[in-house]
Amino acid sequence: MDWSHHLAQRSHHLKSSIIREILKLSRKPNIISFAGGLPAPDLFPIEQLRGPAERVLVERGAKALQYSTTEGHFPLREWIASRLPGSDAQRIRIVSGSQQGLDLAAKVLCDPGDKVAVAAPTYMGALRAFDAYQVDYLTIACDEGGMIPASIEDAFRKKPKLLYVIPDFDNPTGVSLSLARRRQLLELAERYDVPIIEDNPYGELRFEGEALPSLLELSPERVIHTGTFSKIVAPGLRLAWITGPEKVVDVITRAKQATDLHTATFTQLLAVEALASGFLDEHLGKLRRHYRGQRDLMLGALEANVPPGVSWTRPHGGMFLWVTLPEDVNATRLLQRAVEQEVAFVPGEAFFAAGGGENFLRLSYSVATADEIHQGIARLAGVIGEDPGVSRPGVRAREATPGD
Amino acid sequence: MDWSHHLAQRSHHLKSSIIREILKLSRKPNIISFAGGLPAPDLFPIEQLRGPAERVLVERGAKALQYSTTEGHFPLREWIASRLPGSDAQRIRIVSGSQQGLDLAAKVLCDPGDKVAVAAPTYMGALRAFDAYQVDYLTIACDEGGMIPASIEDAFRKKPKLLYVIPDFDNPTGVSLSLARRRQLLELAERYDVPIIEDNPYGELRFEGEALPSLLELSPERVIHTGTFSKIVAPGLRLAWITGPEKVVDVITRAKQATDLHTATFTQLLAVEALASGFLDEHLGKLRRHYRGQRDLMLGALEANVPPGVSWTRPHGGMFLWVTLPEDVNATRLLQRAVEQEVAFVPGEAFFAAGGGENFLRLSYSVATADEIHQGIARLAGVIGEDPGVSRPGVRAREATPGD
Numbered sequence: 122m123d124w125s126h127h128l129a130q131r132s133h134h135l136k137s138s139i140i141r142e143i144l145k146l147s148r149k150p151n152i153i154s155f156a157g158g159l160p161a162p163d164l165f166p167i168e169q170l171r172g173p174a175e176r177v178l179v180e181r182g183a184k185a186l187q188y189s190t191t192e193g194h195f196p197l198r199e200w201i202a203s204r205l206p207g208s209d210a211q212r213i214r215i216v217s218g219s220q221q222g223l224d225l226a227a228k229v230l231c232d233p234g235d236k237v238a239v240a241a242p243t244y245m246g247a248l249r250a251f252d253a254y255q256v257d258y259l260t261i262a263c264d265e266g267g268m269i270p271a272s273i274e275d276a277f278r279k280k281p282k283l284l285y286v287i288p289d290f291d292n293p294t295g296v297s298l299s300l301a302r303r304r305q306l307l308e309l310a311e312r313y314d315v316p317i318i319e320d321n322p323y324g325e326l327r328f329e330g331e332a333l334p335s336l337l338e339l340s341p342e343r344v345i346h347t348g349t350f351s352k353i354v355a356p357g358l359r360l361a362w363i364t365g366p367e368k369v370v371d372v373i374t375r376a377k378q379a380t381d382l383h384t385a386t387f388t389q390l391l392a393v394e395a396l397a398s399g400f401l402d403e404h405l406g407k408l409r410r411h412y413r414g415q416r417d418l419m420l421g422a423l424e425a426n427v428p429p430g431v432s433w434t435r436p437h438g439g440m441f442l443w444v445t446l447p448e449d450v451n452a453t454r455l456l457q458r459a460v461e462q463e464v465a466f467v468p469g470e471a472f473f474a475a476g477g478g479e480n481f482l483r484l485s486y487s488v489a490t491a492d493e494i495h496q497g498i499a500r501l502a503g504v505i506g507e508d509p510g511v512s513r514p515g516v517r518a519r520e521a522t523p524g525d
Numbered sequence: 526m527d528w529s530h531h532l533a534q535r536s537h538h539l540k541s542s543i544i545r546e547i548l549k550l551s552r553k554p555n556i557i558s559f560a561g562g563l564p565a566p567d568l569f570p571i572e573q574l575r576g577p578a579e580r581v582l583v584e585r586g587a588k589a590l591q592y593s594t595t596e597g598h599f600p601l602r603e604w605i606a607s608r609l610p611g612s613d614a615q616r617i618r619i620v621s622g623s624q625q626g627l628d629l630a631a632k633v634l635c636d637p638g639d640k641v642a643v644a645a646p647t648y649m650g651a652l653r654a655f656d657a658y659q660v661d662y663l664t665i666a667c668d669e670g671g672m673i674p675a676s677i678e679d680a681f682r683k684k685p686k687l688l689y690v691i692p693d694f695d696n697p698t699g700v701s702l703s704l705a706r707r708r709q710l711l712e713l714a715e716r717y718d719v720p721i722i723e724d725n726p727y728g729e730l731r732f733e734g735e736a737l738p739s740l741l742e743l744s745p746e747r748v749i750h751t752g753t754f755s756k757i758v759a760p761g762l763r764l765a766w767i768t769g770p771e772k773v774v775d776v777i778t779r780a781k782q783a784t785d786l787h788t789a790t791f792t793q794l795l796a797v798e799a800l801a802s803g804f805l806d807e808h809l810g811k812l813r814r815h816y817r818g819q820r821d822l823m824l825g826a827l828e829a830n831v832p833p834g835v836s837w838t839r840p841h842g843g844m845f846l847w848v849t850l851p852e853d854v855n856a857t858r859l860l861q862r863a864v865e866q867e868v869a870f871v872p873g874e875a876f877f878a879a880g881g882g883e884n885f886l887r888l889s890y891s892v893a894t895a896d897e898i899h900q901g902i903a904r905l906a907g908v909i910g911e912d913p914g915v916s917r918p919g920v921r922a923r924e925a926t927p928g929d
Contacts, residue, residue, distance in 0.1 A: 122746045124772040127686070127720050129658070132633045135779035159592055167586035174578045182571035186759035188563055217621055217763075221785040228657065229536045249783040253632065254533070282531070316531050342526045355590035357790030359621075368528040375539035379653040380784070381625040386761030388789055 134252045139471040153497035154465040155484040173394035185390045191378040194389040207338035213364045217384045222347035222363035223250040229372045235282035242472030244292045258474035267298035270305040277313035290323040290439025293483035307340045319346045323439035328413035330437045358388045415486040422498035428506045440487040449510030452482040464500040538656045543875040557901035558869040559888040577798035589794045595782040598793040611742035617768045626751035626767035627654040633776045639686035646876030648696045662878035671702035674709040681717035694727040694843025697887040711744045723750045727843035732817035734841045762792045819890040822898045830906035844891040853914030856886040868904040
């Protein structure tokens with residue numbers, strides 16, 4: 122039977138993640154990978170989950186194992202609301218990872234051919250979620266302060282259906298949108314009547330500088346906001362949340378019901394029981410110290426090893442930094458040789474919705490050991506130094522302006 | 526901000542489940558509800574999950590709490606394949622409830638305006654999943670042997686994109702498709718080149734008669750098959766599976782990745798660890814005895830109480846039976862009075878994709894106690910007996926032919 126003519130139009134828009142392909146490529150035994158964005162498993166709060174898992178099963182098993190509401194377990198929504206300015210529990214929905222939040226937001230907002238405004242570069246998982254609804258993209262240039270307002274306005278003049286942004290410690294660039302730019306973005310969104318999806322997986326992982334208000338807090342009527350336990354507790358539970366104005370949350374609830382009825386009751390009750398012990402604040406301190414140390418190791422190794430003509434961002438939180446290579450260097454080509462030298466990264470072009478970005482790459486410092494960071498960056502520097510686009514005399518780097 | 530003009534076309538197709546509204550209506554303290562399709566919580570294998578939950582966290586926490594593959598945990602897929610003739614682990618995908626299986630199948634197969642062939646009546650959760658992809662419906666008449674072949678062929682002449690069916694212990698009717706009809710359905714599907722989605726949540730809950738081969742087993746090249754742990758272990762884990770031909774499973778995998786990356790790692794590892802003890806076969810024996818007893822109680826109570834002119838199905842498995850009222854009785858109107866008398870059910874019209882079905886209702890015998898079944902059916906019989914459509918002299922029942 123030939124299935125190809127039975128498939129929906131959208132199935133031709135469904136691509137497999139390039140990161141998955143790279144992860145396959147980098148399954149060599151001795152490879153040092155800076156490619157994945159996995160949280161550090163040594164820091165998973167396993168001990169803090171054991172007792173709660175047992176208690177939830179023994180004391181509340183009949184509830185924890187039963188169907189539950191599409192909206193999500195109310196005490197978990199209350200806990201989230203208590204830490205999320207601009208939200209309230211009534212408008213919070215529990216979703217199965219913030220990827221599902223993005224999927225549901227796209228599902229209720231996007232018709233085929235709608236235009237979605239995104240940074241260049243942006244998180245490729247978001248692009249995959251939007252792709253399934255057959256959208257087109259408008260790309261916005263960025264610098265070290267995030268999306269550039271003039272470029273936002275250019276995009277808004279073309280009437281996007283929504284704008285998607287990671288304001289804190291962006292994936293892939295690691296940069297944050299400054300407060301002034303947050304306000305400018307929201308003023309423009311108001312003027313052009315564009316809804317905003319704010320994706321905030323890393324906000325709690327700030328290890329330097331002052332926290333900035335979320336777009337949700339600054340404009341609760343215009344912003345759909347998603348956050349997750351994946352980076353602060355553990356991704357294997359698939360627990361996240363989405364919130365926004367009542368009208369759109371209601372439609373998202375109906376979409377979620379049609380999509381998977383509800384997120385697992387057991388993991389929701391487990392999270393509430395574990396969080397009730399108050400372990401998270403201390404745990405976040407540990408995570409922030411860890412990721413800050415990892416960032417410092419990687420920045421130091423880059424400084425010590427990488428040839429002139431290469432620059433990189435200096436994130437204040439999160440898991441990623443973004444490297445700008447000389448314009449003639451193609452990072453996808455570079456990856457082939459890097460893997461031969463047993464080091465892996467994600468080529469930047471994967472994060473550009475409208476093409477380009479060949480001379481960027483993303484490095485994650487989340488899971489590598491100190492030794493791996495030293496060795497891996499030295500290997501990477503060697504590969505970069507041997508690239509014909511670098512080794513020519515007189516090559517100058519562009520500024521580290523992600524996505525301009 | 527006015528969100529209504531920002532919503533996608535499909536959002537107007539997203540309806541809330543009538544069952545949820547009825548469950549709200551029936552939250553009165555003393556109400557006896559036959560409305561929900563919840564598995565009996567007293568039979569959840571809590572003890573069989575406690576040790577495995579602890580072991581998975583202690584021995585494999587770093588894996589169980591980490592991101593994992595979109596395809597699903599391979600040992601769980603192997604376990605499923607070992608019990609599912611016509612499948613193999615390579616083509617099985619783990620999904621978050623079979624509702625997600627239906628959503629993903631619709632997502633990769635259905636464009637707006639495509640026609641989906643369904644029984645009248647059929648499972649309303651499937652209709653909600655398909656609705657989100659803006660499909661139209663072709664309805665197929667049923668009798669006590671399930672979908673009627675002549676009506677299937679009528680529908681197939683109108684070129685549906687797919688046919689959806691629950692061959693074993695249908696929700697809502699409780700009836701099964703006979704082996705002869707399974708073959709006829711597949712011959713027609715072959716002749717008209719129509720893909721089939723086989724939804725099999727209840728197949729393991731057969732408590733009478735011989736098991737029949739699944740459509741997947743009879744036609745592995747044409748059938749997308751979904752099954753679930755919800756009815757045999759517990760729904761609160763949100764663990765289910767979908768399988769089918771390689772080509773369509775590949776596209777479903779990409780769609781799943783864009784939708785929620787993967788199903789929770791922790792619950793997948795928990796299931797494998799628990800199932801390894803071999804508890805399930807004994808547990809299934811217990812479930813089957815329980816549901817058979819519940820069915821017998823309800824059939825007996827109906828026989829003893831319900832006035833002439835009313836008939837019902839006699840399921841050999843699953844959780845539901847389907848009641849045919851005299852043609853002039855409207856079950857939605859009846860529900861109002863039933864709730865006053867503190868008994869609830871689901872009016873049949875909720876299960877008809879193209880309208881009609883006002884004189885049917887669905888009863889679930891899964892969670893009520895023996896006493897509740899006796900009292901609840903007596904109350905329901907009283908309400909039916911007082912309905913003006915019944916109490917007129919000379920009223921005759923139609924045969925219990927669901928959906929003709």
